[in-house]
Amino acid sequence: MTTPPRLRPLLDQFDFACERLLGRLRGPVMDSGDGADTRVEPLTDEEYLWEPVPDCWSVRPRAAGPGPRATFLAGAGDWGRDAAAYPHPWPPPVTTIAWRLSHLTEMLVLRADHTTGSRSATREEHPVSGDAAGAVEAFASGTAAWRAVLLGADDVALDAVGYCAYPYGSDAEEPFRDIVWWVNQEVLHHGAEIALLRDLHRAVRPA
Numbered sequence: 001m002t003t004p005p006r007l008r009p010l011l012d013q014f015d016f017a018c019e020r021l022l023g024r025l026r027g028p029v030m031d032s033g034d035g036a037d038t039r040v041e042p043l044t045d046e047e048y049l050w051e052p053v054p055d056c057w058s059v060r061p062r063a064a065g066p067g068p069r070a071t072f073l074a075g076a077g078d079w080g081r082d083a084a085a086y087p088h089p090w091p092p093p094v095t096t097i098a099w100r101l102s103h104l105t106e107m108l109v110l111r112a113d114h115t116t117g118s119r120s121a122t123r124e125e126h127p128v129s130g131d132a133a134g135a136v137e138a139f140a141s142g143t144a145a146w147r148a149v150l151l152g153a154d155d156v157a158l159d160a161v162g163y164c165a166y167p168y169g170s171d172a173e174e175p176f177r178d179i180v181w182w183v184n185q186e187v188l189h190h191g192a193e194i195a196l197l198r199d200l201h202r203a204v205r206p207a
Contacts, residue, residue, distance in 0.1 A: 004155045010180050011150050017184065018143040021191040024198065025136045047201050048098045048132035057082035058096040059128050069093055075102070075128035097197050100190045101135045102128050107186060108142030111179070114166040115149045123168065146183065153180075 023030035073080025129135035
């Protein structure tokens with residue numbers, strides 16, 4: 001299928017953001033943004049779970065229970081992500097790389113399922129990774145799933161309200177083109193946050 005011209009810039013932006021973030025997490029080199037390659041070490045488990053300030057939200061062993069101001073651990077498996085029912089704590093907790101990666105991956109996987117998949121995936125069933133390598137590869141799989149959805153979208157789909165039926169947002173009430181834009185900004189802003197946390201970790205915990 002030919003990508004609609006108005007989708008192409010959004011698809012290119014998504015590809016660029018995901019490539020930059022995965023390069024930053026996997027190493028051994030990443031695009032510095034000016035065409036030069038910069039060496040970067042793969043994300044470690046210690047970085048993945050690093051809490052830069054007290055009372056962060058993170059991912060935790062389910063047996064340990066939720067962290068400060070969280071009321072439950074979201075997701076499935078031996079690990080869960082700190083969460084709380086609405087209304088959420090204010091001011092929002094600072095979140096770890098682990099929390100942010102888990103959030104992004106869940107969003108991508110569930111939105112893909114609720115667009116062209118079974119439309120049955122839930123947060124409660126979505127696995128949470130307790131280690132950095134597993135989380136990075138889960139994110140890569142999520143980006144591939146969402147990209148496949150985009151490649152299958154035509155102009156009719158872009159204008160269709162409810163083309164994505166993701167149940168944890170306003171997707172069922174929005175044209176799909178707006179959902180595509182929203183996913184991009186989620187990857188862009190959380191990706192930037194993750195990059196900053198890597199920089200801060202390196203600065204305060206030198207090798």
